[in-house]
Amino acid sequence: MAYQAPVEQIAFILNRIVSFPQLAETELFAEATPETLNAILTEAGKLATEIIAPVNRAGDLTPARLENGRLRSSPGYAEAFRALAEGGWIGIAADPEHGGMGLPQALNMAMNEMIASGCLALQLNPLLTQGQIEALEHHGSDALKALYLPKLISGEWSGTMNLTEPQAGSDVGALTTRAERAGDGTYRITGQKIFITWGDSDVTENVCHLVLARLPDGAPGTRGISLFMVPKLIPDADGNPGVANDLRVVSLEHKLGIHGSPTCVMSFEGAQGWLVGEEHKGMAAMFTMMNCARLGVGVQGVAQAEAALQQAVAYAAERVQMGPIIRHPDVRRMLAESRAEVFAARAICMACAVALDMAKATGSDEWAARAAFLTPIAKAHGTDVGIRVSDTAVQVHGGMGYIEETGAAQYLRDVRITAIYEGTNGIQAMDLVGRKLMDGGAAAMALLDEILDGAKAAQAEEPELANQVWQAAETLREATQDLLDRDLDARFAGAAPYLAGFARVLGAHFHLRAATGGGSKPLARVHIARILPHYAADLAAARAGLDDLLAVDDRLLAGQMPG
Amino acid sequence: MAYQAPVEQIAFILNRIVSFPQLAETELFAEATPETLNAILTEAGKLATEIIAPVNRAGDLTPARLENGRLRSSPGYAEAFRALAEGGWIGIAADPEHGGMGLPQALNMAMNEMIASGCLALQLNPLLTQGQIEALEHHGSDALKALYLPKLISGEWSGTMNLTEPQAGSDVGALTTRAERAGDGTYRITGQKIFITWGDSDVTENVCHLVLARLPDGAPGTRGISLFMVPKLIPDADGNPGVANDLRVVSLEHKLGIHGSPTCVMSFEGAQGWLVGEEHKGMAAMFTMMNCARLGVGVQGVAQAEAALQQAVAYAAERVQMGPIIRHPDVRRMLAESRAEVFAARAICMACAVALDMAKATGSDEWAARAAFLTPIAKAHGTDVGIRVSDTAVQVHGGMGYIEETGAAQYLRDVRITAIYEGTNGIQAMDLVGRKLMDGGAAAMALLDEILDGAKAAQAEEPELANQVWQAAETLREATQDLLDRDLDARFAGAAPYLAGFARVLGAHFHLRAATGGGSKPLARVHIARILPHYAADLAAARAGLDDLLAVDDRLLAGQMPG
Incomplete structure (x- = not known):
């Protein structure tokens, strides 16, 4: 069975769980009416199901390749991408001044989810372009905006992010790519970048290309990095693609998954670039782009989980082994837990998107802090769920899950990258307990208050579920306070389980809201009885500190006896 | 860095954790002395590191293939296999009467682990041959034994298991392959089998081939199935391979991993077969073979976890991002938790092997029940750990983990099958709470008593760790009692979390034994602080029953709104 866009489930979460309707009460998003929401979801769902999903398998079987230095994308990708671009989908959250639709990120992310369910490898292209649009909107000069935004928003051109170098992965500050002032207001960029997604495109x-590089007078580390726009073809006087810039794709990576997405080694050989933002302030500009991109990647995890789960449910309904296996208790457990996880992860991502939108619409620092706090949770948890559910979907298929033709294994291979790129999930967790607790825990505690209020409100109708969420939130508050009292290394040692525990509690909170707000009570029970309870162990591990980890001998780690 | 066989860690577990030395006190295994153990581990470790591991990558890149109906195995496999066979390794646990060494399964499994760390796809071949040797030893006629065992033990011939058919996976009783009496004491076998590992071999x-088939007077279901030996080449009067039998490989599967292991669709077209055991009693004979094979698969999980973890540790020691990442708290957490899991899973598998050996050596029902109880835990938990640790090893590599040339992704792809074949991990869990609790919980409670005794003994030296293990074991006892009081469907709904919870407690028990017996206290602390505590949530889920799962609407599972 092919992917069916879960339009009603997404609409339910937006309308009933994460307060999407409040956006239409703001001036900025007055057009985000129920009618708009329905129209966007329905049309994007059709696109995903009918146009995008059908090319997913071909991209896996026929990866993007280089032919005499030119990229050849997978069969059907060009046509599918054109349908997406011509529908105006890339710019639905972009500034109307340059051709965007100015709709909320929440709708954009709902659209992104469905497209990414259809074909993750292809969806990466518009997702990165959206990030570039956002960076230019915030930091580009008027001239850059006027030249690039209409082309990016229309999907005539696409955008990339060039951060990583062989020696500079998570440590971006170690980069060595050089920028030199050309004397005419432009710059010359020289260096090699790796892992550049859709670094070329046909x-x-x-x-x-948005490229991070260091000017001769740039300080070492992240403080001396600048951001440049470096187009493959330099726009001519009319803004059309002109002469080729001095850059090239050296090679493509051979990857576990997303074969249809060309992952490029890029060489910039004195390429002409234009400054984005201020000199030496490139990291700030890049962070603008990364926050939305991180949420977008969390949404990719949800997307792949949804698609993989749908396939597993369809298989389980058809596969008979002493009755359809969807009725076997252990199979049903796998499917129901997966559905509960998808619901929770989607709600977290959408709550983050609405917070971003509210921050933009109201200028409120509280909403901005909420969005910033939720972003690493949405990214890491969304992608963890993506991997976990895709893995479970393989298991539901039994032996057939291991056969590539079934397609279940592709979801697992494809989604695996989402826990790594845009900052590994470890980096996300460190961001959460480091930078995102630098407010003394204000954003965390505000969110916890909301969870506790929710539990209180649900007490009458669902006392048992409400009590469990309440208890979990109280434990989470203690753990948060405990982390605030510790040094950064001890926090980092507990970062990943803290993030996982927070996501469990938050997910249970949204399930409780659903159970008492027209959603599925049984699904909430599955989450709160089977997924939530691991919070206690997560939060115990979050508080376990660094000492026991350091005490484990390196030789023992490596399989030898301690020295 | 290449795989280094963890000879000392395995020896420590055998000698200090799972009471291997008691085997040498039995008459049957009097030769299993410390000297034998050291010699076997050292030599098998060398073989794995120097001969087997070097062909692992080639098997992934150049899968086994069919050429005009004949199998061509991956480059280097034939030479590596010959070294294994000529070293006498296939038959180290086999009956000396037919050329085996008659050593304990515990040593055989230690050897199997190291070979499977080197190359899982190749190791499947001798592992299945070992299963066939065991089935013939128990159920074959003297003539069959005399003809086949020497050839299988020497590795001149290899063995397969033919159970699965398209409509008969976990439900073996649904098979339709027919057997007919030929009138000369032999049988004619007709039907198609799928997922046949190493179904052909060069x-x-x-x-x-050991083939399950139904005689014309065989009852429906599993009670009417018989087991047959069906050789590819029919042995001539001298016992040498003679004329070709009427069977063929129809095709090979294209799989997520273990590309070097040919997974065959087999067609038996009136092939000549010889009965193994009694007519209609094939399932019993097959179960003999499956129990040891299941432990062997659990060991494969441990093996892949070990190899993947070693690679991740080596990478983390070399990779510098503001210092070597092995010193970063979150990376260290991943590595230390993984090492703790590998220790626990290996100890569980080895405890199961020693129980099998003690049962064989003493004829004790208690040891047999212990082995039977531990088998599904060893299989499911060992392979779950294999997948989890291999997945973590990819994550430790960051972006490099997603690039196939790194090799980390291969471990993840390869090990993924181990949770599926030889009975999915769901089937293992159902076996645990179903068949393995049919003794009224006697085997479970005997094991729990041992865990509680261990905690008591460790109380003086490690009070905190001992108390946590004690508490966990008490909770596990309650959960076990609770499951015993429930009907089978409710048990099945909680089977997988029950198995996971039992494995956590058992793993902590072995870690505690290590902490107070010359092993690593820090590693025990990591396990007991970070991995054990999830037992509470596991066991709560184990007791949650089936009702909430059934109440989740099918349409909701599939991504639509409830009907």
């Missing part, structure tokens, strides 16, 4: 007529 | 001169 589905768009130009590729616009 | 690394051995003959392939011996």
Whole structure:
């Protein structure tokens, strides 16, 4: 059975769980009416099901390749991408001044989810372009905006992010790519970048690279890095793609999954670039882009989980082994737990998107802090769920899950990257307990208050579920306070389980809201009885500190006896 | 860095954790002395590191293939297999009467682990041959034994198991392959089998298929199934491979991993077969073979976890991002938790092997019940750990983990099958709470008593760790009692979390034994602080029953709104 966009489930979460309707009460998003929401979800769902999903398998079987230095994308990708671009989907959250629709990120992320369910490898292209649009909107000069935004928003051109170098992965500050002032207001960029997603494209007529590089007078580390727009083809006087810039794709990586997405080694050889934002302030500009991109990647995890789960449910309904296996208790457990996890992860991502939108619409620092706090949770938890559910979906298929033709294994291979790129999930967890607790825990505690209020409100109708959520939130509050009292290394040692525990409690909170607000009570029970309870162990581990980890001998780790 | 066989860690577990030395006190295994143990581990470790591991990558890149209906195995496999066979390794646990060494399964499994760390796809071949040897030893006629066992033990011939058919996976009783009496004491076998591992081989001169089929007067279901030996080449009067039997490989599967292991669709077209055991009693004979094979698969999980973890540790020691990442708290957490899990899973598998050996050596029902109880835990938990640790090893590599050339992704792809074949992990869990609790919980409670005794003994030296293990074991006892009071469907709904919870407690028990017996206290602390505590949530889920799962609407599972 093919992927069916879960339009009603997404609409339910937006409308009933994460307060999407409040956006339409703001001036900025007055057009985000129920009618708009329905129209967007329905049309994007059709696109995902009918146009995007059908090319997913071909991209896996026929990866993007280089032919005499030129990229050849997978069969059907160009046509599918054109349908997406021509529908105006890339710019639905972009500034109307340059051709965007100015709709909320929440709708954009709902659209992104469905497209990413259809084909993750292809969806990466518009997702990165959206990140570039956002970076330019915030930091680009008027000239850059006027030149690039209309082309990016229309999908005629696509965008990339060039951060990583062989020696500079999570440690971006170690980069060595050089920028030199050309004397005419432009710059010359020289260096090599790796892991550049869609670093070349034959589905768009130009590729616009945002490149981090260091000027000769740039300080070492992250403080001396600048951001440049470096187009593959330099726009001519009319803004059309002109002469080729001095850059090239050296090679493509051979990857576990997302074969249809070309992952490029890029060489910049004195390429002409234009400054984005201020000199030496490139990291700030890049962070703007990364926050939304991180949420977008969390949404990719949800997307792949949804698609993989749908396939597993369809298989389980058809596969007979002493009755359809969907009725076997252990199979049903796998499916119901997976559905509960998808619901929770989607709600977390959508809550983050609404917070981003409210921050933008109201200028409220509280909403901005909420969005910033939720972003690493949405990214890491969304992608963890993506991997876990895709893995379970393989298991539900039994032996057939291990056969590539079934397609279940592709979801697992494809989604695996989402826990790594845009900052590994470990980096996300460190961001959560480091930077995102630098407010003394204000954002965390505000969220916890909301969870406790929710439990109180649900007490009358669902006392047992409400009590469990209440208890979990109280334990989470203690753990949060405990982490605030510790040094950064001890926090980092507990970062990943803290993030996992927070996500469990938050997910249970949204399930409780559903159980008392027209959603599925049984699904909430599955989450709160089977997924939530691990919070206690997560939060115990979050508080376990660094000492026991350091005390484990390196030789023992490596399989030898301690020295 | 290449795989280094963890000889000392395995020896420590055998000698200090799972009471291997008691085997040498039995008459049957009097030769299993410390000297034998050291010699076997050292030599098998060398073989694994120097001969087997070097062909692992080639098998992934150049899968086994069919050429005009004949199998061509991956480059280097034939030579590596010959070294294994000529070293006498296949038959180290086999009956000396037919050329085996008659050593304990515990040593055999230690050897199997190291070979499977080197190359899982290749190791499947001798593992299945060992299963066939065991089935023939128990159920074969003297003539069959005399003809086949020497050839299988020497590795001149290899063995397969033919259970699965398209409509009969976990439900073996649904099989339709027919057997007919030929009138000369032999049988004619007709039907199609799928997922036949190493269903053909060019690394051995003959392939011996054990095939489940139904005689015309066989009852429906599993009670009417018989087991047959169906050789690819029918032995001539001198016992050498003679004329080709009427069977063929129809095709090979294209799989997520273990590309070097040919997974065959087999067609038996009136092939000549010889009965193994009694007519209609094939399932019993097959179960003999499956129990040891299941432990062997659990060991494969441990093996892949070990190899993947070693690679991740080596990478983390070398990779510098503001210092070597092995010193980063979150990376260290991943590595230390993984090492703690590998220790626990290996100890569980080895405890199961020693129980099998003690049962064989003493004829004790208690040891047999212990082995039977531990088998599904060893299989499911060992392979779950294999997948979890291999997945973590990918994550430790960051972006490099997603690039196939790194090799980390291969471990994840390869090990993924181990949770599926030889009975899915769901089937294992159902076996545990169903068949393995049919003794009224006697085997479970005997094991729990031992865990509680261990905690008591460790109380003086490690009070905190001992108390946590004690508490966990008490909770596990309550959960076990609770499951015993429930009907089978309710048990099945909680089977997987029950198995996971039992494995956590058992793993902590072995860690505690290590902490107070010359092993690593810090590693025990990591397990007991970070991995054990999830037992509470596991056991709560184990007791949650079936009702909430059934109440989740099918349409909701599939991504639609409830009907």
